[in-house]
Amino acid sequence: MTANTPLLEKLAAEYGTPLYVYDLDGVDAARRDLFGALPESFDVFYAFKANPHVELVRALRTGEGPACKAEISSTGELAAALEAGYPGTDILYTGPGKTRGELARAIVDGVRLFSAESLSDLTHIGEAALAHGVTADALLRINSATAGASTSIRMTGTPTQFGIDSETVAEIAAQLRDVPGVTVAGLHLFSQSNARDEKALIGEFLRSIDVAAAMQEDLGVRLRMMDIGGGFSVPYAQAGARAQYPGLRAALEEKLDTTFPGWRQGEPRVAVESGRYLVGDSGTLLAGVSNVKVSRGRKFVILDAGINTFGGMSGLGRLLPVSVVVDTDGAGRATEKASLVGPLCTPGDILGREIEVPETADGDVLTIPNTGAYGPTASLLMFLGRPAPTEAVVRGDEVLHVSRIEHIRTPV
Numbered sequence: 297m298t299a300n301t302p303l304l305e306k307l308a309a310e311y312g313t314p315l316y317v318y319d320l321d322g323v324d325a326a327r328r329d330l331f332g333a334l335p336e337s338f339d340v341f342y343a344f345k346a347n348p349h350v351e352l353v354r355a356l357r358t359g360e361g362p363a364c365k366a367e368i369s370s371t372g373e374l375a376a377a378l379e380a381g382y383p384g385t386d387i388l389y390t391g392p393g394k395t396r397g398e399l400a401r402a403i404v405d406g407v408r409l410f411s412a413e414s415l416s417d418l419t420h421i422g423e424a425a426l427a428h429g430v431t432a433d434a435l436l437r438i439n440s441a442t443a444g445a446s447t448s449i450r451m452t453g454t455p456t457q458f459g460i461d462s463e464t465v466a467e468i469a470a471q472l473r474d475v476p477g478v479t480v481a482g483l484h485l486f487s488q489s490n491a492r493d494e495k496a497l498i499g500e501f502l503r504s505i506d507v508a509a510a511m512q513e514d515l516g517v518r519l520r521m522m523d524i525g526g527g528f529s530v531p532y533a534q535a536g537a538r539a540q541y542p543g544l545r546a547a548l549e550e551k552l553d554t555t556f557p558g559w560r561q562g563e564p565r566v567a568v569e570s571g572r573y574l575v576g577d578s579g580t581l582l583a584g585v586s587n588v589k590v591s592r593g594r595k596f597v598i599l600d601a602g603i604n605t606f607g608g609m610s611g612l613g614r615l616l617p618v619s620v621v622v623d624t625d626g627a628g629r630a631t632e633k634a635s636l637v638g639p640l641c642t643p644g645d646i647l648g649r650e651i652e653v654p655e656t657a658d659g660d661v662l663t664i665p666n667t668g669a670y671g672p673t674a675s676l677l678m679f680l681g682r683p684a685p686t687e688a689v690v691r692g693d694e695v696l697h698v699s700r701i702e703h704i705r706t707p708v
């Protein structure tokens with residue numbers, strides 16, 4: 297999305313910084329592109345962890361075109377899904393550490409589809425369902441022994457807390473099929489995030505479909521549903537456009553026609569999942585410059601937004617390496633090399649080291665594009681006790697919703 301600069305300036309003046317602005321027109325466009333790149337009957341699960349803001353997740357369910365379903369992993373995300381109007385039947389509950397308490401909550405709230413990450417997880421799902429007098433469906437999450445293309449985040453092929461090792465499925469198939477209160481309805485194969493390019497994405501999907509076919513044999517269960525994962529890509533706090541996938545649909549159709557000939561009739565139903573692609577480019581982060589200083593010849597631009605506002609997981613050296621790029625909004629401003637740092641009392645509070653930034657002074661506002669995914673939700677919001685950033689939701693020029701998360705300690 298191209299930034300609506302006059303609106304951004306107006307909002308920053310009115311609400312101050314740090315400020316996220318999410319444009320629902322961008323969310324709509326991403327949803328259209330994603331459904332357009334997939335075979336017609338596919339389901340899309342939106343991974344709430346990318347951004348659980350209720351107005352964004354509501355936009356993914358309403359409006360024109362096919363609606364996203366919800367992929368959630370906590371009672372907080374469950375509450376957001378319900379508030380945004382997702383029926384329990386459109387929710388997939390995932391995660392390796394689902395507690396008995398949260399499973400009971402989900403069942404009571406109408407969720408009937410769970411990704412099961414181990415035999416014990418499956419047993420807990422069944423117990424929660426039985427306690428409520430219902431039966432749940434489970435997708436067995438598979439940790440495939442064969443790992444494929446390189447992507448920025450891999451979750452299969454190695455020992456992890458995620459999924460059931462594919463090589464053990466045949467051996468424990470009878471146990472998996474016989475857990476009271478839960479029916480094995482299908483498979484969940486999530487192996488990559490943020491695929492490098494279309495070729496890598498397609499390669500991983502085709503591999504996942506082969507793994508699903510093999511697992512169907514090993515399990516001795518006719519799959520009703522299979523979630524073949526994701527990996528759809530969008531720049532993260534860098535300029536640039538969402539990836540497009542012109543060859544994906546044909547490649548998936550051809551593969552499914554040979555591997556699961558009933559898929560066009562919904563046997564099995566096929567789903568993919570996406571977080572960042574659907575919301576990433578709808579968001580812009582506005583950060584105020586608090587100080588500019590020079591230390592031993594190096595320039596530091598100190599912002600009011602650090603890893604407490606954006607990319608906190610990368611500040612810990614984990615998962616999401618971040619080096620933001622500041623939008624220069626074509627204003628012809630000169631740039632200079634500087635480190636962009638946040639306000640926190642830790643040297644880890646860095647958004648960009650020795651990067652090109654517009655020449656700035658105290659009081660300027662910098663614009664960081666493509667920050668709609670893994671913003672506040674993936675940041676160290678509590679660390680050092682600063683207020684959470686303000687989040688504004690707009691559609692074009694219309695401001696719909698402005699809010700901020702508050703942390704309040706309450707007696708329990």
Ligand SMILES: *Cc1c(COP(=O)(O)O)cnc(C)c1O
Pocket residue numbers: 343345346390486488489490526527528569570571572573
């Ligand atoms: C994080 C996650 C996603 C979303 O990943 P993106 O790269 O944001 O699309 C989807 N599915 C599962 C199981 C995840 O853990």
